[in-house]
Amino acid sequence: MSKPLPLLTAPAPERRDAARNREALLRAAAELIEGCDVRAVTMEAVAAKAGVGKGTVFRRFGSREGLMAALLNHSETAWQASVLSGPPPLGPGAPPMERLIAFGESRMRTHLQQGALIEAAGRTWGDNYAVIGFATMHLRYLLRELGVSGDLTYLATALLAPLSLPVLQQQLGFDGMSEERVLAGWQDLVDRIVGS
Amino acid sequence: MSKPLPLLTAPAPERRDAARNREALLRAAAELIEGCDVRAVTMEAVAAKAGVGKGTVFRRFGSREGLMAALLNHSETAWQASVLSGPPPLGPGAPPMERLIAFGESRMRTHLQQGALIEAAGRTWGDNYAVIGFATMHLRYLLRELGVSGDLTYLATALLAPLSLPVLQQQLGFDGMSEERVLAGWQDLVDRIVGS
Numbered sequence: 250m251s252k253p254l255p256l257l258t259a260p261a262p263e264r265r266d267a268a269r270n271r272e273a274l275l276r277a278a279a280e281l282i283e284g285c286d287v288r289a290v291t292m293e294a295v296a297a298k299a300g301v302g303k304g305t306v307f308r309r310f311g312s313r314e315g316l317m318a319a320l321l322n323h324s325e326t327a328w329q330a331s332v333l334s335g336p337p338p339l340g341p342g343a344p345p346m347e348r349l350i351a352f353g354e355s356r357m358r359t360h361l362q363q364g365a366l367i368e369a370a371g372r373t374w375g376d377n378y379a380v381i382g383f384a385t386m387h388l389r390y391l392l393r394e395l396g397v398s399g400d401l402t403y404l405a406t407a408l409l410a411p412l413s414l415p416v417l418q419q420q421l422g423f424d425g426m427s428e429e430r431v432l433a434g435w436q437d438l439v440d441r442i443v444g445s
Numbered sequence: 446m447s448k449p450l451p452l453l454t455a456p457a458p459e460r461r462d463a464a465r466n467r468e469a470l471l472r473a474a475a476e477l478i479e480g481c482d483v484r485a486v487t488m489e490a491v492a493a494k495a496g497v498g499k500g501t502v503f504r505r506f507g508s509r510e511g512l513m514a515a516l517l518n519h520s521e522t523a524w525q526a527s528v529l530s531g532p533p534p535l536g537p538g539a540p541p542m543e544r545l546i547a548f549g550e551s552r553m554r555t556h557l558q559q560g561a562l563i564e565a566a567g568r569t570w571g572d573n574y575a576v577i578g579f580a581t582m583h584l585r586y587l588l589r590e591l592g593v594s595g596d597l598t599y600l601a602t603a604l605l606a607p608l609s610l611p612v613l614q615q616q617l618g619f620d621g622m623s624e625e626r627v628l629a630g631w632q633d634l635v636d637r638i639v640g641s
Contacts, residue, residue, distance in 0.1 A: 400630045
């Protein structure tokens with residue numbers, strides 16, 4: 250890919266011990282979340298596991314929502330890296346249609362996996378346009394590579410919209426679809442948009 | 446339309462004076478919102494305008510979010526009625542493609558108009574599947590009328606997803622699109638899905 254995509258804003262430089270604290274807290278939170286329900290993970294438990302005071306957690310992340318948003322930023326950065334430079338078909342090297350399908354599947358699985366975390370982060374995370382901006386630009390790039398004409402930015406947002414957590418929850422919950430059916434539906438949507 | 450669509454759940458029967466109170470409060474809230482910023486409309490102001498005590502507002506709606514959600518339910522019911530039995534092209538009588546385009550435009554304008562109210566209602570409203578369910582079934586009906594084959598429920602959710610408030614806010618704000626461009630993009634999406 251020749252054009253740089255907007256990555257998540259790099260955090261402001263921090264003192265080395267502060268950065269170490271931050272890493273330790275994020276790691277502690279991630280480990281706690283793996284073991285139990287996100288809703289049961291308290292700031293106290295995260296502080297205790299990281300070996301710091303509770304005040305430190307609040308100073309670093311502002312609130313429980315802020316901590317959850319920081320965790321999501323962390324895994325989003327890793328996901329963006331795998332899109333930009335990871336192995337194909339999600340990363341470069343595969344034909345654009347294969348990359349597009351891999352993108353949809355990976356986005357759906359990531360959102361479903363992180364569902365409870367996304368809800369715990371609330372608006373702090375939902376308004377994060379750096380995340381949507383990256384995905385939109387990547388989809389626009391793939392649509393252009395596929396020779397699609399039209400308003401590629403709009404089409405990219407339209408392909409991204411049904412992969413958002415609230416829509417996935419509606420499809421899997423309210424509409425009773427399986428994950429396979431949702432994926433097949435998204436691929437059919439891609440075919441109709443690309444015109445293949 | 447031959448098949449009944451799921452309308453918003455009718456409220457449990459209430460005593461006549463309670464119903465009168467409820468109507469008065471909703472009317473008072475709607476009038477206050479028309480005059481100023483939704484965020485500035487307090488429960489006290491709504492109670493004062495309706496001539497009841499503040500406790501009554503909380504008893505009826507539980508919270509400020511609950512009141513806002515009730516207001517949205519109220520206008521959603523009116524909107525559903527205009528889709529089901531209002532004048533064409535949104536209502537019955539126009540060809541299905543014209544109804545589909547009118548649906549998209551009406552949904553977009555309604556969501557943008559109610560933006561602040563939808564945000565004030567928060568999750569109370571966001572999880573209201575009766576609203577999404579109605580719109581999904583109506584879109585599925587129109588796609589079937591247009592002779593589209595495939596997973597019509599999935600395609601209906603995919604057509605609906607980019608008309609949600611968060612996606613509209615991203616398109617108009619972050620991506621800097623005009624309302625006309627968003628509408629043209631949605632119509633192009635419809636054409637690609639219908640295959641015309």
